[in-house]
Amino acid sequence: MSRETDQDWNDAFGDPRAAEYVLGTLPAEERAAFAEAMEQDRALADMTDAWASRLSAMNSVYGEIDPPSSIKASLDRRLFASSASSVASSSARPGRWWPFLGGLVSGLAVASLALLAMPLADLSPFERGEDIAGQTPQVEPSEGHRMVASLAPNESEAGFVALWEGHSRTLNFTRISGASPSEGVYEIWVIHEGADPVSLGLLPDENVAHMVMPQAHADLMTDDATLAVSHEPDGGSPTGLPTGPVVAAGHVQGI
Amino acid sequence: MAAELTSEEVAKLIVRVSLRDRQAFDRLYAATSPKLFAICIRILKDRAEAEEALQEVFVRVWTRADRFAISSQHAVGWLCTVARNHAIDRIRSRRAPTKDIDEAFDMASDDPDPERLAVLSSEGDRIDECMDELETDRAQAVRSAYVDGASYAELADRFDVPLNTMRTWLRRSLLKLRHCLEA
Numbered sequence: 549m550s551r552e553t554d555q556d557w558n559d560a561f562g563d564p565r566a567a568e569y570v571l572g573t574l575p576a577e578e579r580a581a582f583a584e585a586m587e588q589d590r591a592l593a594d595m596t597d598a599w600a601s602r603l604s605a606m607n608s609v610y611g612e613i614d615p616p617s618s619i620k621a622s623l624d625r626r627l628f629a630s631s632a633s634s635v636a637s638s639s640a641r642p643g644r645w646w647p648f649l650g651g652l653v654s655g656l657a658v659a660s661l662a663l664l665a666m667p668l669a670d671l672s673p674f675e676r677g678e679d680i681a682g683q684t685p686q687v688e689p690s691e692g693h694r695m696v697a698s699l700a701p702n703e704s705e706a707g708f709v710a711l712w713e714g715h716s717r718t719l720n721f722t723r724i725s726g727a728s729p730s731e732g733v734y735e736i737w738v739i740h741e742g743a744d745p746v747s748l749g750l751l752p753d754e755n756v757a758h759m760v761m762p763q764a765h766a767d768l769m770t771d772d773a774t775l776a777v778s779h780e781p782d783g784g785s786p787t788g789l790p791t792g793p794v795v796a797a798g799h800v801q802g803i
Numbered sequence: 804m805a806a807e808l809t810s811e812e813v814a815k816l817i818v819r820v821s822l823r824d825r826q827a828f829d830r831l832y833a834a835t836s837p838k839l840f841a842i843c844i845r846i847l848k849d850r851a852e853a854e855e856a857l858q859e860v861f862v863r864v865w866t867r868a869d870r871f872a873i874s875s876q877h878a879v880g881w882l883c884t885v886a887r888n889h890a891i892d893r894i895r896s897r898r899a900p901t902k903d904i905d906e907a908f909d910m911a912s913d914d915p916d917p918e919r920l921a922v923l924s925s926e927g928d929r930i931d932e933c934m935d936e937l938e939t940d941r942a943q944a945v946r947s948a949y950v951d952g953a954s955y956a957e958l959a960d961r962f963d964v965p966l967n968t969m970r971t972w973l974r975r976s977l978l979k980l981r982h983c984l985e986a
Contacts, residue, residue: 557974567977571948572846572887573955573970576895583888597875599977602984604880605930606949610845612837615857620832623858627865628825747823749869762818762872783865788823 562595570599590758627783694803697775699796701725706734706795710775717766719748721757726795728753734795735784738765739774750784751777771802808834814871814878821868828865835879836861839886846890846952856893860886891952933983941976948973 557564565582568574574582586593694715699708706726712719721736728734728751736759737745748765751757761769776797778790785791808816813834819827839860843853863885874881934942940962947953953961959969 556978561978561981564974564977567974567981568970570884571945571973571977572891572895572952573948573958573973574895575954576892579892579895594875600884601876601880602981603930603949604876604883606946607838607842607880607883609946609950610838610841610883613841613844614837615840615854619854619857620836623832623861626858627862749821750866759869760873762821762869764818764822765869783862784823786823786825 563592566592566595567599569596570603587754628786693769695769695771695800696803697798697800699775699777699798701796702794704793704795706777708777708796708798710798710800712769712800714766714769717761717763719759719761719769721751721759723755729779732779732781732792733784734777735780735790737776737778737790738768739776740768740770740772745776745790747785747788748775750780769800771800773800774798775800810878813882817864817868817871817878817881820865821871831864832861835882838879839882842883842886843890845950846887847893852893853890856890857886860889863889887952894952895954929984930980933980936983937976937979941972944969944973945976945980 565574565578569579569582569586582592586596693712695712697710697712699710701707704726707724709722709724710719711722719736734751736748736751738748739745746765746768748761749759774797776790776794778785778794779792780790781792813831816827816831816834820831836857840853840857843856843860844850847853847856864882867885871878871881876884934945937945944953944958944962947961948958955966955969955973958973959966962969964972
């Protein structure tokens with residue numbers, strides 16, 4: 549942290565880099581280092597967000613300039629074209645998921661899953677002492693639940709452990725085997741029997757990801773759900789349903 | 804061609820984009836790309852690069868729309884942040900600015916178009932008042948950094964002060980702004 553002899557900037561104002569990041573003045577290396585730190589540190593990200601809000605009124609000076617229409621066309625090609633041909637077939641038969649999921653066996657006991665998942669939570673409210681036992685009365689009891697899932701590889705090398713913290717709506721996703729795909733992306737899905745899979749977002753390249761879910765997704769994290777990871781084109785499934793192979797999946801279990 | 808949207812409508816579109824709704828993405832692009840393109844042009848000062856950057860910005864909007872849910876920023880602010888962050892990442896990793904900063908002032912209109920986004924009008928007043936409380940050159944430095952993406956080195960050069968002095972100026976100015984905005 550760069551805490552210089554700036555008399556009037558003390559700890560009460562947080563990390564000055566958060567303000568400088570938003571202002572945009574940090575040199576390239578510092579800027580990149582701060583962006584990475586922010587990915588790992590929710591407090592830093594919130595601080596930066598607050599500065600962005602404070603200074604956002606200056607955005608009004610930018611005005612508007614119409615971009616050439618060719619940009620949207622090439623954006624669409626980049627995001628959606630590569631898998632457009634698979635749209636019809638995949639959305640037409642979401643049922644192909646079920647034979648595979650029926651045979652799923654969770655290989656690890658719940659207790660050992662919890663142990664595996666625990667070190668990920670070091671930035672979570674849980675570890676900061678606001679324990680699960682309910683010391684956060686503003687949170688509805690139903691949102692305070694924690695669950696785990698072991699996503700076993702399915703004809704792939706990719707295995708994951710997921711820890712869900714309902715309290716902060718955070719899905720902590722840890723790769724325990726395999727690597728990021730060399731082409732395309734991994735996308736995470738939550739599945740309830742009889743319903744179409746719902747995307748929870750793309751899995752970042754990092755081995756450990758902390759993803760905060762919107763309420764609509766948080767509501768799907770119940771102990772009868774299954775989490776699955778599919779291999780999708782860049783930008784994720786263009787159809788809203790999995791289009792590529794399932795590389796790993798596992799049942800969600802309450803802890 | 805662009806729709807007139809309120810911040811709440813933009814927020815709903817972003818949430819729908821996070822659920823992979825392409826129609827929502829198309830509407831969001833139509834409504835907000837002129838604003839985000841103006842940001843890219845103003846900061847990058849190079850039209851061809853701004854076009855590349857705008858695409859990249861919307862790729863990020865598509866892939867990271869779920870992050871909007873955890874942001875405390877309002878919807879248009881969040882989009883502007885994605886655009887500014889990307890444009891500034893680009894200029895910071897360049898070896899030298901392609902054009903003189905003063906020349907670039909002429910490239911983008913300073914007049915916001917009131918018809919496209921109704922969101923930005925009321926908020927400018929307060930920050931203007933707070934800027935007025937800063938010394939003139941410091942307020943100019945803050946605006947130049949935020950709006951044009953000027954670096955510490957460029958600002959130090961322009962205001963003819965050592966780089967560390969510029970850094971201190973800006974840090975103190977930011978704190979004063981914060982006090983004023985939260986007063």
